Amino acid sequence: MLKNWVRKGAEELRIRDKAVDKVMKRARKARILSKQAIMKVHSGEGVEAEHRLEEASSLISKIDTIIAKYPELVRFDQVSAAKEEFSEASIIAVLTKSGEFPDPAKLGVPMRSYLLGLGDVPGELRRQALDALRRGDIETAEARLSTMQEIYLTLVIMEEVPLLKGLRRKLDITRGVIERTRSEVTAEVGRRRLEECMQRFTDRLGQL
Secondary structure, three states, X not given: OHXXXXXXXXXXXXXXXXXXXXXXXXXXXXXXXXXXXXXXXXXXXXXXXXXXXXXXXXXXXXXXXXXXXXXXXXXXXXXXXXHHHHHHHHHHHHHHHHOOOOOHHHHOOOHHXXXXXXXXXXXXXXXHHHHHXXXXXXXXXXXXXXXXXXXXXXXXXXXXHHHOOOHHHXXXXXXXXXXXXXXXXXXXXXXXXXHHHHXXXXXXXXXX
C-alpha cells in the first residue's frame, strides 16, 4: 500500500513539474511579446503591436487555466512579471491609439498587475514626448506629459500604494521622469517662442 501511495505521489509531482515548466515558458514568451509590442507602438506599427498583444493575452489565459489547478503557481515571480509587462504594453498601446485607458477586466489581468504595469507607463510616455519634440510636435509632447502627470497623481494618492510591493519605487522614479520631461518641454516651448519673436523682428526689419 505504501509503495502505491509513493508511486501516486511521485506521478502527481511529475505532472505538477510539467505544469510549472509550461507556465514558466509561457510567462517568458508573454513578456517577450509584450516588450516587442511596446517597441512596435513606438515605431508606429500599431497593427503589429496588437498582434503581439493578442498572442501574449492567449498565453496568459493558458497560464491562468493551469493556475486554476495549481493555485500556488500564482505566487511565482515570472507569472506576476508577465502580467505586469502585458498590462504596461496594453495600456501604452491603447493610450497611443485612442488616448483612453483600457479596462483591466477586458485585459484579463488582476488589478494588482494592472496598477503595477501602469506605474511603468510614464517612462514609455516620456519616450513618446521626446520623439514628438524631435519632430517639432510640441502639442503631442505636452499631451504625453499631461498623461504622465495624471497617472502619477492618481496613483500617488492611493492609500493602498504601500501594500503594492514595488509601486512606491516606481512612483519615485516617475516623479523624476516627469520633472525632466517638463523641463525639456518647457525649454523647447521657450526656444520656439524666441525663434518666432526673432523671425517677426527680422520680417519687420525687411519691411523698412
